[in-house]
Amino acid sequence: MRVAGLISGTSLDGIDVAIIDLESSISPVAWATVPYPEEVRKQILSVTNAVAHVGTVARLNVLIGELFAQALIDTCARFKVSLGSIDLIGSHGQTIFHEGMPKLFNGFLVASSVQIGEANIIAERTGIPVVSDFRQGDLAAGGQGAPLVPLLDFCLFRDKKRTRIALNLGGIANITVIPPDSRMEDVAAFDTGPSNMVLDALAQQISLPYDANGDEAREGAIDHALLRQLLSDPYFELPGPKSAGREQYGKEYVARFSQLSTRDALATATELTVCTVAGAIKRYPGDKDIIAAGGGVHNTYMMERLEMALGQPVRKTTEWGIPVDAKEAIAFAYLAALNVQQRASNVSAATGARKGVVLGKLTNPFAKS
Amino acid sequence: MRVAGLISGTSLDGIDVAIIDLESSISPVAWATVPYPEEVRKQILSVTNAVAHVGTVARLNVLIGELFAQALIDTCARFKVSLGSIDLIGSHGQTIFHEGMPKLFNGFLVASSVQIGEANIIAERTGIPVVSDFRQGDLAAGGQGAPLVPLLDFCLFRDKKRTRIALNLGGIANITVIPPDSRMEDVAAFDTGPSNMVLDALAQQISLPYDANGDEAREGAIDHALLRQLLSDPYFELPGPKSAGREQYGKEYVARFSQLSTRDALATATELTVCTVAGAIKRYPGDKDIIAAGGGVHNTYMMERLEMALGQPVRKTTEWGIPVDAKEAIAFAYLAALNVQQRASNVSAATGARKGVVLGKLTNPFAKS
Numbered sequence: 001m002r003v004a005g006l007i008s009g010t011s012l013d014g015i016d017v018a019i020i021d022l023e024s025s026i027s028p029v030a031w032a033t034v035p036y037p038e039e040v041r042k043q044i045l046s047v048t049n050a051v052a053h054v055g056t057v058a059r060l061n062v063l064i065g066e067l068f069a070q071a072l073i074d075t076c077a078r079f080k081v082s083l084g085s086i087d088l089i090g091s092h093g094q095t096i097f098h099e100g101m102p103k104l105f106n107g108f109l110v111a112s113s114v115q116i117g118e119a120n121i122i123a124e125r126t127g128i129p130v131v132s133d134f135r136q137g138d139l140a141a142g143g144q145g146a147p148l149v150p151l152l153d154f155c156l157f158r159d160k161k162r163t164r165i166a167l168n169l170g171g172i173a174n175i176t177v178i179p180p181d182s183r184m185e186d187v188a189a190f191d192t193g194p195s196n197m198v199l200d201a202l203a204q205q206i207s208l209p210y211d212a213n214g215d216e217a218r219e220g221a222i223d224h225a226l227l228r229q230l231l232s233d234p235y236f237e238l239p240g241p242k243s244a245g246r247e248q249y250g251k252e253y254v255a256r257f258s259q260l261s262t263r264d265a266l267a268t269a270t271e272l273t274v275c276t277v278a279g280a281i282k283r284y285p286g287d288k289d290i291i292a293a294g295g296g297v298h299n300t301y302m303m304e305r306l307e308m309a310l311g312q313p314v315r316k317t318t319e320w321g322i323p324v325d326a327k328e329a330i331a332f333a334y335l336a337a338l339n340v341q342q343r344a345s346n347v348s349a350a351t352g353a354r355k356g357v358v359l360g361k362l363t364n365p366f367a368k369s
Numbered sequence: 370m371r372v373a374g375l376i377s378g379t380s381l382d383g384i385d386v387a388i389i390d391l392e393s394s395i396s397p398v399a400w401a402t403v404p405y406p407e408e409v410r411k412q413i414l415s416v417t418n419a420v421a422h423v424g425t426v427a428r429l430n431v432l433i434g435e436l437f438a439q440a441l442i443d444t445c446a447r448f449k450v451s452l453g454s455i456d457l458i459g460s461h462g463q464t465i466f467h468e469g470m471p472k473l474f475n476g477f478l479v480a481s482s483v484q485i486g487e488a489n490i491i492a493e494r495t496g497i498p499v500v501s502d503f504r505q506g507d508l509a510a511g512g513q514g515a516p517l518v519p520l521l522d523f524c525l526f527r528d529k530k531r532t533r534i535a536l537n538l539g540g541i542a543n544i545t546v547i548p549p550d551s552r553m554e555d556v557a558a559f560d561t562g563p564s565n566m567v568l569d570a571l572a573q574q575i576s577l578p579y580d581a582n583g584d585e586a587r588e589g590a591i592d593h594a595l596l597r598q599l600l601s602d603p604y605f606e607l608p609g610p611k612s613a614g615r616e617q618y619g620k621e622y623v624a625r626f627s628q629l630s631t632r633d634a635l636a637t638a639t640e641l642t643v644c645t646v647a648g649a650i651k652r653y654p655g656d657k658d659i660i661a662a663g664g665g666v667h668n669t670y671m672m673e674r675l676e677m678a679l680g681q682p683v684r685k686t687t688e689w690g691i692p693v694d695a696k697e698a699i700a701f702a703y704l705a706a707l708n709v710q711q712r713a714s715n716v717s718a719a720t721g722a723r724k725g726v727v728l729g730k731l732t733n734p735f736a737k738s
Contacts, residue, residue, distance in 0.1 A: 040475060051422045054466045058481035059474045062508075066477050097423045105428045106409060108435050112427035112487075119730065120505035136489035137734045139431075344736040357734040361488065365506040365726040367713040 002029070002085055004128070005333030006068045006117075007092035010171040010245075011196055011295065012041050015071040018329035019081055022337055026156065027321030028330060030079035034071035040064075048096045049247055057096070057116065064094050065121030072126060089130045090336025090360070092328070093117035098135075100144030100243045100351075113145045119363040131336035131360035138346040143353030146243045150176040150189040150347040151338075152331040156320055158182060163288035165281055167314070168327065169296025171197035172244050173277050176350070177284055189350035190240030193233075193276035194249040195296050198269045201254045206262045214301025217270045220263030227268050227275070230256065236276050241352040270302050278309035293317040293327040335359055371398070371454055373497070374702030375437050375486075376461035379540040379614075380565055380664070381410050384440040387698035388450055391706055395525065396690030397699060399448035403440035409433075417465045418616055426465070426485065433463050434490030441495060458499045459705025459729070461697075462486035467504075469513030469612045482514045488732040500705035500729040507715040512722030515612045519545040519558040519716040520707075521700040525689055527551060532657035534650055536683070537696070538665025540566035541613050542646050545719070546653055558719035559609030562602075562645035563618040564665050567638045570623045575631045583670025586639045589632030596637055596644070599625065605645050610721040639671050647678035662686040662696040704728055 001022040008015045014035035018028045036044070040063065047057050068091055076083045093115030102109040119132035135145035153166035153176035166176040173195035177188040196210065203211040211217055235244065257265035273296070281290065292314050296302055307314050317327055338345040344356030370391045377384045383404035387397045405413070409432065416426050437460055445452045462484030471478040488501035504514035522535035522545035535545040542564035546557040565579065572580040580586055604613065626634035642665070650659065661683050665671055676683050686696055707714040713725030 037475070043475075047423055049423065051420060053420045054416055054418065054426060054483060055468060055481070057423060057426070058466045058468065058483045059472070059479045061483075062479045062481045063475050063477055065509075066479075097427045099424060099427065103428070106406070106412070106432050108432055110428045110431045110435075112424070112431045114423060114427045114430075118481075118505055118509070120502075120509040124506070124509035124726075133489075133730075136487055137493070137732070140434075140487070140489040140493035140734070342733065342735070342737040356736060357493075358736050359734070361502075361730040361732045363506070363730045364711065365509070365728070366711070367725060367727050368711040 001087050001337060003088045003090060003333040003337050004072055004086050005090045005329035005331065005336070006072060007328050007332050008036070008094045009328065010095060011200060012036060012044055013295070015068055016326060016329040017071050017075040018326040018333060019075070019086065020330055020333050025321055026330060026334065028323065028326055030075055030081050031323055031326040031329065032075045032078065033325060034074060036067065040067065044094060044096065061116040061118050062121055064116050065118030066125065068117045069122045069125035083126060086128050088336050088340060089122060089126065089128050090332040091117055091119060091122055091130055091132045092134060092332045093132060098145065098245045100139070100146055111139045111145065113139060119361070120365060123363050123365050129362065129364040129366070131339040131362055133361045134332065134335055134359040137357040137359045138351045138353050141353040141355055141357050143346060143348070143351030144241055144243050145351065147174055147189050147191070147350055148335065148346065148359065149328060149331040150187055150350045151345050152327070152334050154178055154184055154187050154347065156322065157291055163284060163286055165284070165288050165290045167277065167290055167292040169195045169292060169294035169302070171195065172249070173273055173296070175277070175280055184347055185349060187347050187349055188240050189347060190242045191244040192280040193236055193244065193273065194253070195273045197249050198254055199266060202257060202262055202265045202269055211266055211299070214270060214299040216263050217266035218301040220261065220265070220267030222271045223260055223264055223268045226257070226260070227271055230272050231275060236279065241350055270305060274302060274305045274309050277306060281310060290314045291317055291320070293322065293324040295325065297324040370456050370706060372457045372459060372702040372706050373441055373455050374459045374698035374700065374705070375441060376697050376701050377405070377463045378697065379464060380569060381405060381413060382664070384437055385695060385698040386440050386444040387695040387702060388444070388455065389699055389702050394690055395699060395703065397692065397695055399444055399450050400692055400695040400698065401444045401447065402694060403443060405436065409436065413463060413465065430485040430487050431490055433485050434487030435494065437486045438491045438494035452495060455497050457705050457709060458491060458495065458497050459701040460486055460488060460491055460499055460501045461503060461701045462501060467514065467614045469508070469515055480508045480514065482508060488730070489734060492732050492734050498731065498733040498735070500708040500731050502730045503701065503704055503728040506726040506728045507720045507722050510722040510724055510726050512715060512717070512720030513610055513612045514720065516543055516558050516560070516719055517704065517715065517728065518697060518700040519556055519719045520714050521696070521703050523547055523553055523556050523716065525691065526660055532653060532655055534653070534657050534659045536646065536659055536661040538564045538661060538663035538671070540564065541618070542642055542665070544646070544649055553716055554718060556716050556718055557609055558716060559611045560613040561649040562605055562613065562642065563622070564642045566618050567623060568635060571626060571631055571634045571638055580635055580668070583639060583668040585632050586635035587670040589630065589634070589636030591640045592629055592633055592637045595626070595629070596640055599641050600644060605648065610719055639674060643671060643674045643678050646675060650679060659683045660686055660689070662691065662693040664694065666693040
């Protein structure tokens with residue numbers, strides 16, 4: 001079974017595409033990140049956690065579907081993979097709202113999440129069935145709808161003897177903790193705090209799309225007073241399950257660095273990520289392997305600081321055949337396959353759901369002949 | 370196979386529930402309309418074709434899912450149908466935006482539609498798989514995403530010798546034209562123009578929820594000058610496929626009656642529906658049976674005027690075992706069954722789609738044991 005995974009993260013860099021063959025290794029046959037047109041990126045930002053005409057969101061839902069389909073078609077062409085060889089697509093879509101903690105609304109406790117990128121458009125343009133809308137099932141079962149990657153972490157990294165910590169350095173940083181010889185119920189996973197979302201916003205103040213390799217941060221000085229203040233946020237001490245969103249680390253949060261030069265701000269924000277990630281990991285006793293993925297892995301300064309803070313090397317998912325920029329897309333390809341096999345795929349200990357559920361909705365518009 | 374259909378129309382009266390057994394007659398085992406709480410009705414109106422926070426829409430999506438689930442559970446209890454006897458749910462949801470005609474948007478021709486009422490909530494609360502989001506597949510294939518009921522009309526009413534016209538008098542009026550001994554490709558269907566949407570808005574000016582039996586309209590006088598003006602709208606002369614929405618016959622449209630007393634306005638608006646429906650039907654030559662459903666069938670004044678204008682009796686779907694208020698809910702139960710059978714269910718000649726597609730997304734969160 002050949003499955004494609006599609007996702008665009010909150011950083012809005014673009015659409016991550018990965019194509020995997022489930023029979024063999026989960027290492028992708030092809031993968032790429034296809035950037036969003038700048039105009040689309042702006043439009044997504046304008047409706048994310050914001051007030052907008054419902055028609056604008058409806059049109060964007062279709063447009064993102066078109067772009068997701070095109071991203072897969074282009075990736076297939078580039079890597080000479082036949083589109084017709086793909087059996088299934090798992091499309092996470094683009095999150096524009098997420099509220100994992102339920103709130104009272106008209107007498108009901110309501111938790112909600114919105115991912116756009118119309119599955120019917122993707123199916124129609126590619127000729128391939130699509131599984132989408134993965135978060136709703138977990139939310140309906142009382143979970144926070146995130147994180148959903150821990151199942152893949154569990155399947156890939158579980159070890160008989162060693163604790164494995166899968167670290168993702170995306171817009172937000174999160175970890176999956178897999179005890180030795182564990183079952184799925186033993187796995188913990190949660191967001192540790194901000195990562196590239198804040199770093200990118202700071203880099204953009206000096207007209208860089210992001211701080212490549214952490215070169216700017218390396219030249220800056222950590223402001224320890226501000227760092228202490230930021231670290232006093234009770235979120236960091238909360239036990240999991242817990243999830244953080246764009247709301248939490250948006251403009252207001254970035255404004256807290258405004259007294260510093262951009263380099264110093266970057267150094268301080270990097271240290272915040274390092275301290276919160278290391279702090280979360282150190283709470284788990286004993287020897288462990290730390291296996292990192294996500295765009296932050298390319299930030300060599302952050303990786304050095306992190307190894308220093310942890311007192312041990314940080315390995316990369318590439319050792320397991322998983323490109324650091326493709327893990328999430330691979331995860332949603334994998335979750336799509338589990339949907340058609342009718343297998344539960346949320347990790348209750350990670351999301352807080354009452355039970356395991358089969359995640360996603362299946363769009364298969366192709367009639368039997 | 371026992372299937373439940375759930376829909377709430379643009380009139381926002383409430384949630385129509387119908388439960389059918391596909392093996393026997395399609396006549397429902399149970400059906401009911403469960404009113405929305407007034408507060409929810411207002412909230413839906415406030416986000417319909419309007420500007421709103423994306424979080425409000427996200428929460429309403431979950432809330433409507435809860436209310437749809439509860440409506441089915443309550444209907445089962447009331448009619449002593451075991452929830453566990455239902456194999457599948459087809460949920461149309463609540464439309465809050467519909468733009469069937471494509472518009473250029475970031476270089477793509479985009480047509481879109483939004484139905485809220487989270488399928489995962491309905492599945493989780495009832496324990497039953499759900500098919501939802503029926504309009505996207507047709508839109509993705511170049512159709513207008515509406516009307517989708519013609520397939521049921523075709524299956525129910527097709528006759529070897531006579532033309533059958535299925536008339537629906539809902540918020541909008543629409544007809545399905547089924548020539549004698551026809552195939553699905555021969556079926557035409559389109560919205561003829563406004564119906565209860567305008568009548569209800571006018572009745573609400575004198576604090577009635579709607580003009581029961583058309584009693585108020587019957588006491589009014591038709592303003593022929595205004596009627597001629599309204600009938601000059603080129604929409605009425607357009608050939609199908611064509612669809613009309615809440616945008617078209619909303620507040621501005623109702624304001625065109627403001628010079629008249631409410632009774633005269635109701636009489637004139639009733640005559641507008643009668644003329645546009647009869648005009649559309651008369652374009653099809655030869656003998657025909659006219660088979661009506663929808664809330665407007667209860668408007669005895671409108672039915673009398675319609676029979677007069679057509680010069681023939683208007684029959685009701687009840688003769689075929691279909692309660693006039695349950696036809697749409699039955700249609701979405703039927704479409705859900707076709708989804709799991711992987712059978713195409715849009716009528717291309719009605720929606721304008723390039724091809725037949727299997728409508729809907731399947732939400733089945735229940736793992737194989």
